[in-house]
Amino acid sequence: MAATPRKNKTGRRILAAGAGLATVGALFAAMPSSAGAAGDAFDAESGYGNGKGWGRMVDVQLLSFNDLHGNLEPPTGSSGRLTRLKEDGTTELVNNVGGAEYLATHLRQARKGHRYSVTAAAGDMIGASPLLSGLFHDEPTIEALNKLKLDVSSVGNHEFDEGARELARIQNGGCHPTEGCFEEGKTFKGANFPYLAANVTNEKSGKPLLDPYFIWERDGVKIGFIGVTLEGTANIVSAEGIKGLKFGDEVETINKYAKVLERKGVKSIVALLHEGGLPASGAYNYDCDTPGAGAGISGPIVDIAKNVTPQVDALVTGHTHQAYACTIPDPSGKPRTVTSAASFGRLYTDTTLTYDRRTKDIVRTAVASANHVVTRDVDPADDISKLIKRWKDLAAPIANRPVGHIAADIDNPLDAGAYEKPLGNLIADAQLEGMAPADKGGAQLALMNPGGVRAPLTHKASGAEGDGVVTYGEAYTVQPFTNMMTAVDLTGAQLVTTLQQQVSGLNLAAPKILQVSKNFTYTLDMTKTGADRIVVDSVRLNGEAIDPAKTYRVAMNEFLSGGGDGFAVLKEHKNKLVGASDLDMFTAYLGAHSSAAAPLPVPATDRITVIK
Incomplete structure (x- = not known):
C-alpha cells in the first residue's frame, strides 16, 4: 500500500x-499572493516574487x-x-x-x-x-x-535499510513497532x-x-x-x-x-x-x-x-x-x-526552470543549474539547532561513552584514492578477532564491504570528549548498520571467485574492493580488465597460497553472506554461525587495543598490492 x-x-x-x-x-491551501496585474514586482525579502x-x-x-x-x-x-x-x-x-x-x-x-x-x-x-x-x-x-x-x-x-514496513512508518508516522515512542507524550508524525x-x-x-x-x-x-x-x-x-x-x-x-x-x-x-x-x-x-x-x-x-x-x-x-x-x-x-x-x-x-504558461512546458534552452556550497559562515537555523539539541540530549548517555583512543585520523574507505584503506583494515581486523575463537566461529580471515564504512574516525573530533577519544557515537557513525556478524565455510576456489567478483559482473564498471583482515594478501592488476585483474597465484593467507579445494572459515557481515554488493558466490557458503553485531565487535576491539596512554595507531595498508 x-x-x-x-x-x-x-x-x-x-x-x-x-x-x-x-x-x-x-x-494544500494556496499561499496568499500579493500580486495583482501581470508584471507586478514582489518584495525580495518576502520570498514571493x-x-x-x-x-x-x-x-x-x-x-x-x-x-x-x-x-x-x-x-x-x-x-x-x-x-x-x-x-x-x-x-x-x-x-x-x-x-x-x-x-x-x-x-x-x-x-x-x-x-x-x-x-x-x-x-x-x-x-x-x-x-x-x-x-x-x-x-x-x-x-x-x-x-x-x-x-x-x-x-x-x-x-x-530497515525494510518496506519501516519505510511506510517513516512516511505515515507512528511509534516504532518494537521500541515505541522515543519522547514521552510525543508520537512521530512522519514525513x-x-x-x-x-x-x-x-x-x-x-x-x-x-x-x-x-x-x-x-x-x-x-x-x-x-x-x-x-x-x-x-x-x-x-x-x-x-x-x-x-x-x-x-x-x-x-x-x-x-x-x-x-x-x-x-x-x-x-x-x-x-x-x-x-x-x-x-x-x-x-x-x-x-x-x-x-x-x-x-x-x-x-x-x-x-x-x-x-x-x-x-x-x-x-x-x-x-x-x-x-x-x-x-x-x-x-x-x-x-x-x-x-x-x-x-x-x-x-536550478532555474523557465516555464512557458502557454505551452505548459519548460523552455529547455533557458534551464540553468549550479551547485552551491553549504558553508558554515552563516547563522545556523535556530529551529534546526533546537531540534538537534533535543535529540542530542536524549542520545547523550549512550553517545558520549568512550570506547577507545586513536593516535591520528583514520580515514574512510568511501574517500577517493587507494582501494585499501586504514579504517577498512581496522574494521576487518576487529571482525576477525571477534569471530576467531573456536566457540565464536573459528574464522581465519575477514572480509568487509567498503560501502558499510560510512565515516572517518577523526582525532580532533568536535565535542567535549577530548582529542583522540573515540566515543560510542563516533563509532556508530562509522558502522551504523549494526549488521550481525557471521562465520561461514568457503572453499579456496570460492574465495578467489569472491575477489574476482570485486571487479567483474555487477562490479565491472565500478569495482567494490573488499577490505581484508591481516595476513590475507593478494595482487590487484588494474591494467587488465574484469576478473583477470585478480592475480590468482598471489592470493595468500598467512603467507601460504590459497588451496582451491581447501575449506576456509571466513568472517563477514550478514549483508555480504547474503550475496550483497554483487558477491553472488558468498551465498553458496556452508555452516554459518551468527555472532555479535559488527558495531559491538568494532567497539570491543577499540577498547581492547587502545588506551589514553597507548592510542591505536593508523593501520598500515599492506594487504592489497595494486598494479596501475
Whole structure:
C-alpha cells in the first residue's frame, strides 16, 4: 500500500497523484499572493516574487540535494570537505561544510525573491546515518526535512535499510513497532513530503509500493516529479526487508509515468533518480559539459539520461555521492540538465526552470543549474539547532561513552584514492578477532564491504570528549548498520571467485574492493580488465597460497553472506554461525587495543598490492 502522509501545514499548494494508490500528498491551501496585474514586482525579502509571476514566462526555482544520510550535525573529517577547482586548473580543499542547521539557512536564503520555488531530493535522506539520527530510526532527520520544507523525494536504496514496513512508518508516522515512542507524550508524525517509488512494485500485484509521481502546482504552474531508485537496489540492501518487492528498470519506469503525466496535462517533468555518475573531476565546480556528448561524466547516469524520454526536462540524481551539474543529450539529441549535490548536505543545487504558461512546458534552452556550497559562515537555523539539541540530549548517555583512543585520523574507505584503506583494515581486523575463537566461529580471515564504512574516525573530533577519544557515537557513525556478524565455510576456489567478483559482473564498471583482515594478501592488476585483474597465484593467507579445494572459515557481515554488493558466490557458503553485531565487535576491539596512554595507531595498508 502506498504511504500517505498527513496534510502539510506550511500553506504550500501541492498536488500528488498515485495512479489508483493511496494519495501520498494532499491538496494544500494556496499561499496568499500579493500580486495583482501581470508584471507586478514582489518584495525580495518576502520570498514571493521575482517580477515574472504573471507573464507568459515564469522562472521556477528548483532546489535539490541528495544522499543526506541523516547527517544533521556538521560532518567531520573528509566527510565535511569538498574539492574546488581553481581558475588556474589546480584544486583546493574547502573545509568545514555541511550540517542541517546551515543547509536550512542556505535554502531559506536561496528562496528569497522567488515566487515559484520547489525543493526536491533524490533519495538516501535516511539510512547509514550517524547515531544522532540512527539511534532513533531516523525520526530526527525526517523532522528536520519537514522543517527544511522539502516538497518531494525519491526513495534511495538506504530508505530500505530497515525494510518496506519501516519505510511506510517513516512516511505515515507512528511509534516504532518494537521500541515505541522515543519522547514521552510525543508520537512521530512522519514525513510532510511524499516519498516516490515508481519502480518499486509488489511482485504479485505489480502496483508501486509508494506513489510513483507527484504534481507541484502554484498559480497554474504545474511541474510533475517522477521518483525512482536504482534498479540494482535489491543487490545492495538486506534481502529480508524487501521480500515480495521488484525493482524495475529506471528508464522504462520514468518513460511510462511521463506519459501518464502528459495525459493529465502536465508537460513539465523532472525525474528524481537515485542513480548517478562519475565526473572526470572530483571538484564540485568542475564543468563536466562537452557539447552534445556529456563526455565529462561517465557511469550509469549517462546511458539512463540518453534514453529517458525528451518529455522529461531535467534529472536530479544521487547515489554516487558526486557533485555535477551537466547537460547530457536526450534521445532527440537535445541537451538536458542532469545534477547531483554530492552527499551529507555539503552542497545544494539551484536550478532555474523557465516555464512557458502557454505551452505548459519548460523552455529547455533557458534551464540553468549550479551547485552551491553549504558553508558554515552563516547563522545556523535556530529551529534546526533546537531540534538537534533535543535529540542530542536524549542520545547523550549512550553517545558520549568512550570506547577507545586513536593516535591520528583514520580515514574512510568511501574517500577517493587507494582501494585499501586504514579504517577498512581496522574494521576487518576487529571482525576477525571477534569471530576467531573456536566457540565464536573459528574464522581465519575477514572480509568487509567498503560501502558499510560510512565515516572517518577523526582525532580532533568536535565535542567535549577530548582529542583522540573515540566515543560510542563516533563509532556508530562509522558502522551504523549494526549488521550481525557471521562465520561461514568457503572453499579456496570460492574465495578467489569472491575477489574476482570485486571487479567483474555487477562490479565491472565500478569495482567494490573488499577490505581484508591481516595476513590475507593478494595482487590487484588494474591494467587488465574484469576478473583477470585478480592475480590468482598471489592470493595468500598467512603467507601460504590459497588451496582451491581447501575449506576456509571466513568472517563477514550478514549483508555480504547474503550475496550483497554483487558477491553472488558468498551465498553458496556452508555452516554459518551468527555472532555479535559488527558495531559491538568494532567497539570491543577499540577498547581492547587502545588506551589514553597507548592510542591505536593508523593501520598500515599492506594487504592489497595494486598494479596501475
